[in-house]
Amino acid sequence: MQEDPDNGTAGRVNNSPMHQHICPHCRNASVPNLAVRWSSRESPAECTACGQLSHVVSSTSSGIWVFGVLLVVASGIAALVTQSLWVGLAGLALMVACNVCAWRRTELWPISKTDARTANKVGWWAAIGAWVVALFVN
Numbered sequence: 001m002q003e004d005p006d007n008g009t010a011g012r013v014n015n016s017p018m019h020q021h022i023c024p025h026c027r028n029a030s031v032p033n034l035a036v037r038w039s040s041r042e043s044p045a046e047c048t049a050c051g052q053l054s055h056v057v058s059s060t061s062s063g064i065w066v067f068g069v070l071l072v073v074a075s076g077i078a079a080l081v082t083q084s085l086w087v088g089l090a091g092l093a094l095m096v097a098c099n100v101c102a103w104r105r106t107e108l109w110p111i112s113k114t115d116a117r118t119a120n121k122v123g124w125w126a127a128i129g130a131w132v133v134a135l136f137v138n
């Protein structure tokens with residue numbers, strides 16, 4: 001028996017242009033779209049409702065970008081072959097539409113603030129380590 005009109009559907013369905021992602025901590029649609037797009041383990045997105053951190057899985061994130069680049073290349077080739085700018089523009093529009101759809105469907109993974117800090121530190125050390133190795137190899 002769930003007779004709670006104020007609590008159940010509020011924030012669940014969100015079709016506004018300013019799409020917000022569902023927070024894995026509080027299940028509110030309150031994680032800003034832009035923050036999600038640039039989120040990773042090192043720099044997670046923050047929920048505007050509960051302030052907890054979450055991020056997209058990096059394979060999902062890079063998969064969307066790779067697919068986008070492939071679509072742009074394919075439409076560029078199609079435009080060259082058909083000698084039509086419209087074909088290229090249609091390809092670009094398709095890329096943007098796919099990108100928006102894919103991002104809307106991505107799931108967020110919860111991450112704690114301490115984990116995010118550790119991942120950030122590890123990321124920096126890995127970058128510095130790679131740089132040092134590159135110096136010695138060359």
Ligand SMILES: [Zn+2]
Nearest residue numbers: 023026047050
């Ligand atoms: Zn939240």
